[in-house]
Amino acid sequence: MMTEKKRFANYILIGIVLIVSILTFTTNPMTISHKINEIVYMVIIVFLLIVVFRKDTKLIKIKEAEQRLTTLINSMVDFVNFKDGDGRWIEANEFGLKLFQLEGVDYRGKKDSELAEYTSFYNEALIYCEVSDEEAWKNGKTTRCEERLPMPDGTFRVFDTIKVPLYYENGMRKGLVVIGRDITEKQITEEKLRRTEKLSVVGELAASVGHEIRNPLTSLKGFVQMFRTDTKDERQKYYYDIMLDELERINHIVGELLILAKPQKISISEHSVNTIVKDVMSLLETQANMNNVALNYEENENHFIECSDNLLKQLFINVIKNAIEASTPNGEVSVTVKRHSPEEICISVIDNGVGFSEDFLTRIGEPFYSSKEKGTGLGLTVSMKIVEQHGGSMNFRSEKEVGTTVDIILPITHPFLSNHA
Structure with missing residues (x-):
């Protein structure tokens, strides 16, 4: 970028050229009045050049400050958005545009409801933003809340959202600053x-x-x-x-x-997950028949992982048994073993039973918290501990009167030392 000294030198050069041009093309006799006019012209030219130079300098500084601000907000891992008093977007960082699938959209000057037309997935979320913004305006002060945003992969992200309303001296709405920080991992x-x-x-x-x-x-x-x-x-x-x-x-x-x-000493070695699952399903087949529930197993490639086979048997018994007991008569429990990623496998247990409420899912795995009349909740607590011992994770998806899916994700290579506590 051209330095201030170079630009000033250019303006001086332009001024000299203009002055020389005036002197060169003056054909009238050099009377005193003509000389005075030339001097006045020169002074006016110099004055105008100084004014233009100052305004140009201010404009460049404003652009530099704007560029620094843009670089700053784009480097943030938070969603940052500036809106005017009518809720029209003025500026948003790259994280926010990517979050709402608005990359490449000319968003400036548009309201949330107008931007909702550009993304079908976040249509409702953007429309709700206008409602949430209005609450911040009514409060008349900084408003903070947690908002859950759905992701295309079916998960949810939780954002700690701060909205700061700005006003003119006469009380009219000036603008709204919105900052949303992803606190999902923290939660x-x-x-x-x-x-x-x-x-x-x-x-x-x-x-x-x-x-x-x-x-x-x-x-x-x-x-x-x-x-x-x-x-x-x-x-x-x-x-x-x-x-x-x-x-x-x-x-x-x-x-x-x-x-x-007490800590359980486990011996880690390579085992076929498919074989362990099939052994457990054979063991629970009698109980499934007594409950009039069909057990289905989706056979595909054989997956070997480093694990404790005894602990995994206990894990699968707890989860599949729960699925059988949650199923309605003539129900079905399906178990699949498949590759989740190059380093992980996923064992899914799916039933079409009574399902669970969202409130129950938030507390699932707590000791002594169970949906069963005589349940203790310890079965899932133990199961989650076994998964944790293997460096994996358990995910629950459920809908009332539709069914429940439990995804058990385990690493192929055990992340901890063998025979550890």
């Missing part, structure tokens, strides 16, 4: 921390009382079995069977608590 991290704290509490509880419960439980179970064997009264046998079932249920709960209470 996920906070949620993981909360769950870890809850697991820690459950673990401490289990460690202190688990064994104390199991020891008398074994004695009670033994005596009930002995009484059942000795009695000939069928009515009493019926009651003893109920007692044994309930004692077994308590024993199962204590077992799950103990799994959460």
Whole structure:
């Protein structure tokens, strides 16, 4: 870019050329009045050149400042948007344009509802922005809120959005500054921390009382079995069977608590996920038949990963069993194993059962939180811990009266050391 000194030199050169031209083309006799006129012309030319130079300098500085501002907002990982008092877009950074699929659109001077016509996917989201902006104007001060924005891949991103209304001295609307920061990962991290704290509490509880419960439980179970064997009264046998079932249920709960209470040493080696899944489905086939639910398995290429086969069996038993129990009569549970990425595989368990509400999905996996009448919620808590031990993730998608899909994503190469706690 031309420096200020060079531009000033150019203006001086132009002034000299103009003055010389006036002197050269003057043909009238050089009277005193003519000389005065020439001097006046020269002064006017110099004055005009100085004025033009100053205005040009200011304009260049404004453009430089605008360029710096544009570079700044485009380097931000937040959505930044400036609107006028009528809600028309003045400036938006590249992140925001890409976020709303408005790249290449001449957005300046258009309202959100007008820009909504350029992107079918974010049509409703942009229209809602006008409603949200109006709330900020009514508040008359900086407004902060969390907004969930859908993504083309079916997920949602959460934005911490700040809207700052600006006014003229007479109170008229001047403009609106909108800044949205993606806090999705932060919320996920906070949620993981909360769950870890809850697991820690459950673990401490289990460690202190688990064994104390199991020891008398074994004695009670033994005596009930002995009484059942000795009695000939069928009515009493019926009651003893109920007692044994309930004692077994308590024993199962204590077992799950103990799994959460102490670190489990796992041995990692290469196993076929397809084989593990098929073994589990064979094991649960009887329960599926009793619930009048069909089990389907989609066979494709065999996938080998580094894992603990015993823990994965427990994981798949918990998830598939939940799907069977959530299914309606004549329902269907489908299991697929496929490549999720070059480094990961995805095991999907899909049922067409009762489904879950969005509120339930936000708390899924919490200890003692379950949709079942006699459920403890520990099964999914243990399952999520097993997935975490393998460096994977579990994703839940559900719709009431439609069904639920559980995606278990596991790395092919185990990210941790073998035989770790």
